[in-house]
Amino acid sequence: MANVKEQVWEPIAGFGVTFRTMFKKVVTEQYPFEKKPTAPRFHGRHQLNRWPDGLEKCIGCELCAWACPADAIYVEGADNVSDGERFSPGERYGRVYQINYLRCILCGLCIEACPTRALTMTNEYELADTSRASLIYERQDLLAPLLPGMEKPPHPMRLGEDEKAYYRGAGTTAAHSPAEGEVPA
Numbered sequence: 001m002a003n004v005k006e007q008v009w010e011p012i013a014g015f016g017v018t019f020r021t022m023f024k025k026v027v028t029e030q031y032p033f034e035k036k037p038t039a040p041r042f043h044g045r046h047q048l049n050r051w052p053d054g055l056e057k058c059i060g061c062e063l064c065a066w067a068c069p070a071d072a073i074y075v076e077g078a079d080n081v082s083d084g085e086r087f088s089p090g091e092r093y094g095r096v097y098q099i100n101y102l103r104c105i106l107c108g109l110c111i112e113a114c115p116t117r118a119l120t121m122t123n124e125y126e127l128a129d130t131s132r133a134s135l136i137y138e139r140q141d142l143l144a145p146l147l148p149g150m151e152k153p154p155h156p157m158r159l160g161e162d163e164k165a166y167y168r169g170a171g172t173t174a175a176h177s178p179a180e181g182e183v184p185a
Helices: 002-022 063-067 109-113 163-168
Strands: 046-048 073-079 092-100 119-121
Touching (some): 063 073
């Protein structure tokens, strides 16, 4: 008797799930036309940041490439040639910087490994493209845009006497005066 009861009841219970969802309102995302905001800690496309005077924060240490579990980052460091013409405040800068988004798993381990906070992740998630070669981002594709008051490198350091002033944040208040209503850092 129990076997017959199971044979009758189980299909009805299974169809119950189907009937409950059949009459619910369908939710349709209008994705390309209406984009929803991402979560605050979303891991999207990478960005190489700059100091307030326009020099790059990347010092070419290659720690991000070492930390990448997917081997998606290639960095080739070079020395800043002279004091007058610099790409970064340190002794070195990232001459070649590539991220292969065909391999990248957007885990964020490279961000944690960066000692100067040169590499961060944006909220940009539309990384699809029509060719494989265009998914290998070069240094110029990853660099943050120049904001007003920034100068395109190479140029001398503007925010302090040496690289220690940059890393400690001394001199950054001179390049950015707080706007009305803004709390100074």
